Amino acid sequence: MTEACLIIGVLDDGEQSLSVAARDSIRQADVVIGGLRTLSLFKNVFNKKAVTHDLTGSLSKVPEWINAAQEKGRSVVVLATGDPLCHGIGRYLIKKLGQECCTIVPNLSMLQLACARLGLAWQGLEIYSVHSRDAGEWETGAGSEHGFYPLLEAVCKHDLIAVFTSPENTPDRIARMLLREGLGDDFVISVAECLLRENERIIKDIPVAEAAEQSFVDPNMVILQRQTAQVENVLFGRADNTFSQRKPDKGLITKLEVRAVSLARMQLRSDSIVWDIGAGSGSVGLEAARLCSNGYVYAIEKNAQDVAIVKENRQRMAIFNHRIVHDKAPAKLDDWPDPDAIFIGGSGGELADLIQVCLSRLRSSGWLVMNFVTLENLAEATRILKQTAANWDVTQLQASRSQPILHMQRMQAENPVWIVCAQKTDQENKYE
Numbered sequence: 001m002t003e004a005c006l007i008i009g010v011l012d013d014g015e016q017s018l019s020v021a022a023r024d025s026i027r028q029a030d031v032v033i034g035g036l037r038t039l040s041l042f043k044n045v046f047n048k049k050a051v052t053h054d055l056t057g058s059l060s061k062v063p064e065w066i067n068a069a070q071e072k073g074r075s076v077v078v079l080a081t082g083d084p085l086c087h088g089i090g091r092y093l094i095k096k097l098g099q100e101c102c103t104i105v106p107n108l109s110m111l112q113l114a115c116a117r118l119g120l121a122w123q124g125l126e127i128y129s130v131h132s133r134d135a136g137e138w139e140t141g142a143g144s145e146h147g148f149y150p151l152l153e154a155v156c157k158h159d160l161i162a163v164f165t166s167p168e169n170t171p172d173r174i175a176r177m178l179l180r181e182g183l184g185d186d187f188v189i190s191v192a193e194c195l196l197r198e199n200e201r202i203i204k205d206i207p208v209a210e211a212a213e214q215s216f217v218d219p220n221m222v223i224l225q226r227q228t229a230q231v232e233n234v235l236f237g238r239a240d241n242t243f244s245q246r247k248p249d250k251g252l253i254t255k256l257e258v259r260a261v262s263l264a265r266m267q268l269r270s271d272s273i274v275w276d277i278g279a280g281s282g283s284v285g286l287e288a289a290r291l292c293s294n295g296y297v298y299a300i301e302k303n304a305q306d307v308a309i310v311k312e313n314r315q316r317m318a319i320f321n322h323r324i325v326h327d328k329a330p331a332k333l334d335d336w337p338d339p340d341a342i343f344i345g346g347s348g349g350e351l352a353d354l355i356q357v358c359l360s361r362l363r364s365s366g367w368l369v370m371n372f373v374t375l376e377n378l379a380e381a382t383r384i385l386k387q388t389a390a391n392w393d394v395t396q397l398q399a400s401r402s403q404p405i406l407h408m409q410r411m412q413a414e415n416p417v418w419i420v421c422a423q424k425t426d427q428e429n430k431y432e
Helices: 020-028 036-041 059-071 089-097 110-118 149-157 171-180 208-212 256-265 283-291 304-317 351-361 375-388
Strands: 005-010 031-034 051-054 076-081 102-105 126-129 160-164 187-193 201-207 220-226 273-277 296-301 322-326 341-344 367-372 391-397 400-405 408-413 417-423
Touching (some): 020 076, 031 036, 089 102, 110 201, 171 208, 171 220, 187 208, 201 208, 256 283, 256 367, 256 391, 256 417, 273 283, 367 375, 375 391
Parallel strands (some): 031 051, 031 076, 273 296, 273 341
Antiparallel strands (some): 187 220, 400 408
């Protein structure tokens, strides 16, 4: 039976942090794989006949090196930093080689050491990593394609976050992302540099704006701490007057009652991809973004003033999984990922093309939900849906709200709205 590959966690103090067994395994290994810095740190421990491989920039080759060595009956050790299963190489190698082919020998993680230096209990801490390719500077409105997006999601949800960095994705770059998203005053940053080295340095609880202007020595870890614990937001159902709206044309908003039914019919999940076409003030798309905390909303609006209002509402609601473009649909839709749900609040006279495009791009079991306030648009939509043979239904919704009259209350009717919902023909016309 082939001997399992040993994946041994090591630290920058060299042999001092190794157990006797781990040191002996490294000394006896026929093949040693590690980063250039780690190989240099332990070169005096290796067997003189040992073959070494530098994995820096060559991660995909590591399984090949291991298999090739084991086929020749040679013992293999991979040197990993800290705990190989805490954002380390361990998970990758287990996935590629199989758990039975890998034996993990963990050490203290960099996270544990950083928290120990800061005197910080870390059992409730969220751990993220940007130790990957150069993500570039964060720009407002960037989506899941950016390497920092998962970190921004975490920042929105949690109060204490640890981040494994890289030479390119640095603490100051993280700080600049927080500033650009209006979170600079919410957090303080601590940075643990060069742990267990002679030039170790701990920078504790500095303002985000200050960190954004500094340079930090690699390797390092970042700890983000929210200064005041955040209050849970209402997921949806915001009053209409809490959204900014275009003036003097007040009312370019999907009203609360209609919004609630429309969102319900969209059948959203936490990871849904949503299109918001004709965003207006953004109320539907922004509340969808809050419901789809692990998803994303792509919005489009042809009126420049409304686009600015959507951005204002988005900033006020502290929503980041939402992007709006200024254009007239169906332009730009080709650039968006296929959606799980689509909301059309305004068609700009392109209703026929929009329905065709939306149904063709809609994912399996997805819903297209459209709101109309005119008989002409309702008739046009149902005519088109009949031609496509889609499964569809119409709900007429008319709400009335109480209004004071003298010392009493009367009911004032809102304008009726038709909610048209459609699915592709291969889906059952039902919602769960």
